[in-house]
Amino acid sequence: MTHDTVRRGRRVWPGLPYPFGATWDGSGTNFALFSAYAEKVELCLFDEMGKHEVERIALPEYTHEVWHGYLPDVHLGQLYGYRVYGPYNPEQGFRFNHHKLLLDPYAKALRGRLRWDDALYGYTIGDPRADLSFDTRDSAPFIPKCQVIDPAFTWGGKPPPAIPWDRTIIYELHVRGFSMRHPDLPKHIRGSFEGLSSAVIVDYLKNLAVTTVELMPIQAFFHDRHLVERGLSNYWGYNPIGFFAVHADYLC
Numbered sequence: 001m002t003h004d005t006v007r008r009g010r011r012v013w014p015g016l017p018y019p020f021g022a023t024w025d026g027s028g029t030n031f032a033l034f035s036a037y038a039e040k041v042e043l044c045l046f047d048e049m050g051k052h053e054v055e056r057i058a059l060p061e062y063t064h065e066v067w068h069g070y071l072p073d074v075h076l077g078q079l080y081g082y083r084v085y086g087p088y089n090p091e092q093g094f095r096f097n098h099h100k101l102l103l104d105p106y107a108k109a110l111r112g113r114l115r116w117d118d119a120l121y122g123y124t125i126g127d128p129r130a131d132l133s134f135d136t137r138d139s140a141p142f143i144p145k146c147q148v149i150d151p152a153f154t155w156g157g158k159p160p161p162a163i164p165w166d167r168t169i170i171y172e173l174h175v176r177g178f179s180m181r182h183p184d185l186p187k188h189i190r191g192s193f194e195g196l197s198s199a200v201i202v203d204y205l206k207n208l209a210v211t212t213v214e215l216m217p218i219q220a221f222f223h224d225r226h227l228v229e230r231g232l233s234n235y236w237g238y239n240p241i242g243f244f245a246v247h248a249d250y251l252c
Contacts, residue, residue: 010057015070017063021106021244022080022148028072029148033082033104034065037094040085041067044101050079050112050145079111079145080104090123090132097122100139103241107146110245116225117142144220144241163211171210175218175250177235194252220245 015030023030031043045055059069074080081103086096100122103110118125119137127133176191179201189195205213217237224234237247 010055011072012057012060013070013072014061015068017061017066017068019106020066021104021108022078022146024076024148024150028070029074029078030068030070031059031080032066032068032106033059033084035067035084035086036065038067038084038086038096042083042085042098043069043071044081044083044140045074046079046081046140046145048077048079051141053140056083074148076148076150078148080148081140081143081145088122088134095122097134099136101143103143104146105243107242107245108149108151109147110144110220110242110248111147112144113248114144114222114241115142116228146245161211168212169208169210170212170214171205171208172214172216174216174236189252191250192252193246193250218247218250219243220247 015032017032019030020032020034023032033041035041041059043057043059044053045057046053057069057071059067061068081101083098083100084096084102085098087094088096100120114120117139119135120139120142121135123129123131124133124135173196175193175196179185179189179195179198180191182190182195182200184200185195185198189198195201217240219237219240220242221234221237221240223232224239227233
């Protein structure tokens with residue numbers, strides 16, 4: 001990577017179109033986002049709390065419909081999102097709106113919560129033109145931010161148990177519901193991955209002769225607006241906003 005350029009004070013190199021998402025390699029981070037019709041993609045960097053957008057960087061390269069760039073000064077923990085420029089023509093299916101911060105569909109972690117607000121929509125709620133209108137409010141204050149993580153897989157030394165299918169007993173369970181009221185677990189780990197992996201729970205499953213656990217949705221999901229407005233929440237998680245990020249409520 002010799003074509004070093006400066007964009008608003010930060011070094012940006014061409015990078016690679018693959019893998020998708022934000023990939024930290026120990027030195028810097030490669031960003032790659034697919035969009036066949038975008039005219040420009042800006043990487044938006046946020047402070048450590050995710051409240052303030054501190055920098056926008058146009059991804060410099062476009063390869064096989066993938067926008068990409070490598071930032072040697074972006075490291076683990078960095079919060080980010082995208083603003084994507086392009087045509088706004090709803091009649092033809094184009095709804096690009098760079099006023100709206102977009103999540104990286106390949107983000108490995110999300111930080112913060114979605115807070116429902118009319119600014120989240122690409123069109124203006126209440127406008128006579130309905131969803132053919134164009135909203136210019138910034139949605140960034142109301143959505144989670146993506147986070148750069150370490151992708152290293154360092155706990156895979158043990159071989160899988162290789163249990164024959166005729167001896168396999170599968171237990172499907174909900175991470176939160178399974179341990180939320182377990183009397184032998186400390187309250188602060190109930191309903192979490194830590195609670196599920198505790199010795200108490202593992203021994204219980206073994207006593208049932210369970211060999212395999214199948215988890216119900218654990219991807220990052222949101223609570224529907226109509227539920228939030230009624231003081232309720234989404235229990236099941238079948239409306240993910242990040243297929244590669246774990247739902248934060250399941251982490252202690």
